[in-house]
Amino acid sequence: MNKSVSLHTLGCKLNYSETSTISNQFRSRGFEVKDYGEVTDIFVLNTCSVTSNADRECRQIIRSVLRNNPETYIIVIGCYAQLQPEEIAQIEGVDIVLGAAEKFHLFEYVESFEKRDLSCIFRDSHEKIKNFDAAYSADSDSRTRAFLKIQDGCDYKCTFCTIPLARGGSRSLAFDGVIENAKKIIDAGYNEIILTGVNTGDYKYVSGKNINKFIDVLYELEKLNIQRIRISSIEPNLLNNEIIDLVASSEKFCNHFHIPLQSGDNNILKLMKRRYNREFYESLIYRLNEKIYEVGIGVDVITGFPGETEENFINTLEFLESLPISYLHVFTYSERKNTEAVSFSGRVNINIRRERTRRLRELSDEKTGKFYNKYRGTEQKVLFESATAEGTISGYTTNYIRVVCNSSEVQENTIIKVQLSDPIGTQPVPCRVKSFEPFLV
Ligand code: SF4
Incomplete structure (x- = not known):
């Protein structure tokens, strides 16, 4: 057996x-x-x-x-x-x-x-990790959205992060390999590809005199017969105007980004060795809102980094309050062996770290609620995933609003036009089906 x-x-x-x-x-x-x-x-x-x-x-x-x-x-x-x-x-x-x-x-x-x-x-040892092992996967049994790994490892030196030690330096899947795997995903019936990596925007593949960068991957994927492509997470310093213009003009790229900030205070950003300051980040967020229709933006942030005073934290809180973004992923700082930050002075009491996390999560819920409310009554295209035993089915809009309706109304793995109803806090937004015809490329 x-x-x-x-x-x-x-x-x-x-x-x-x-x-x-x-x-x-x-x-x-x-x-x-x-x-x-x-x-x-x-x-x-x-x-x-x-x-x-x-x-x-x-x-x-x-x-x-x-x-x-x-x-x-x-x-x-x-x-x-x-x-x-x-x-x-x-x-x-x-x-x-x-x-x-x-x-x-x-x-x-x-x-x-x-x-x-x-x-x-x-x-x-991590210095010897040079191979790239290709991978892709489904998000659920419904085979609606597939995560396509195009990049691994990281060459940045953020002082809190163990990922470069755990996964090695930045390396990328061969350009042809990306397209080949994307085609396999499409042939298997998926409607959405989510580009995945440790530092995805750092994609770079050199073959002879040819250098392919992240933008080249995006141009090539756009030509394929796929309904949706989601860039998802990208470092702010790598999200350039060419990418923004492509996403703004494309029918296939989702109007959604997840952009790590980590702190809204310039002194802390410097200690973290991040490659931007808050002014740069702020202008990026406003540019995205100006250029990309109904854009949804998620933000990673860390609380209680060594040296983070109450003033530094309030700077972050107020900065995030002011930005047109849709949700936060909040992480409480924890000491990691072999990172630079572990030896920094100004360790923040764990209860204070947790309290700061709680306040930012509260802000995240407020931001999400407001974002959902802004789209109340609008028509959106939703990729519906698996139906539940309770008779509901949910899916995402392109700008990452989770939407729910009665499973008798729509089929799994179809993109349907709906009208969003009244949101209840951060719960998936109920909707009314407007068109039963699935969208086809
Ligand atoms: S936080 Fe992200 S960009 Fe910084 S070292 Fe870690 S993986 Fe790289």
């Missing part, structure tokens, strides 16, 4: 796309891929290093998997595995830990998937 495997992912969209690719490796070798939580012969945990309690989370998950089935062969991969392999190998029941360069080659490291007494670690 074929062996079975289940996989579980922590962290970002990049991790999800990579888990999906690893599960396909198992499938193509005849393994049965089951859902997380089912009893299987093998279990793969793809970890994240962003959460401060990665260690606890990892232990808890492994313990619960082993409780169900003590014979499961446990493989741990991902950013936390690259950063702290010994710590993971000491968790009881772990069989093998694979680093960033090794995770896509697990069949070269494991032959029989038989449990032994000792766990093994295969992990090269």
Whole structure:
């Protein structure tokens, strides 16, 4: 009988796309891929290093998997595995830990998937991570939106960040590979491609005299027979006018960006070694609002970075209040080994950090509520995803408003024109279907 495997992912969209690719490796070798939580012969945990309690989370998950089935062969991969392999190998029941360069080659490291007494670690240092492993994945069973990994690693040196240590330097998928994978996604029936990477806008692929940059990827993808392309996350210093003009003029690019800010205070931005100041960021946000119709903008921000005084925090809060943006992703700063910031003075009390996070999350809800309200009564195109057992179906507008309606009214994986009704806070906005004809390219 074929062996079975289940996989579980922590962290970002990049991790999800990579888990999906690893599960396909198992499938193509005849393994049965089951859902997380089912009893299987093998279990793969793809970890994240962003959460401060990665260690606890990892232990808890492994313990619960082993409780169900003590014979499961446990493989741990991902950013936390690259950063702290010994710590993971000491968790009881772990069989093998694979680093960033090794995770896509697990069949070269494991032959029989038989449990032994000792766990093994295969992990090269981050300086040696040079390979690019292509990946793409679905966001859900509905196969409506696919995450296409075009870039990995980062050459920036933000003082709080462990990603360059966990994933190595910036590198990109071959230009032809991007287009090839995009075509595979389209052929599989997806309606939206979300470009994914660690520092996606830093995409650069050199082949002989040819240098392809991020904008070249966008021009080429625009020619394909796809309904929607979402750029999603991009560093502010890389979001140039050429990209803005293309998105503004294209029917296919979504009018939505996720742009990390991290702090609205110039002194803190300097300490973080970010590559812009608040004036630059502010003018970018206004330019986007001016040039791109109904644009939706999400912002990452960190609270309690070392040295962040109440005044610095208020600067950030007031700055965010003033900007025309639609939501925030707020992270509470936590000390990470081997980063520059860990040795900075001015450590902020953890309760103050949490309180600042709470205030910014409150602001985020206000911003989202206002953004939803602004579009009340307007007509929008929504890509509907999976129907729920409760008889509802939801999806996103191009500018990232989550919308919900009765599942008897629309089919899964179709783009339908709707009229937005009255929003209730930050809940998905109810809508009325205006046209039952799905949009086709
Ligand atoms: S840009 Fe900065 S925060 Fe983002 S991955 Fe690179 S080093 Fe980390």
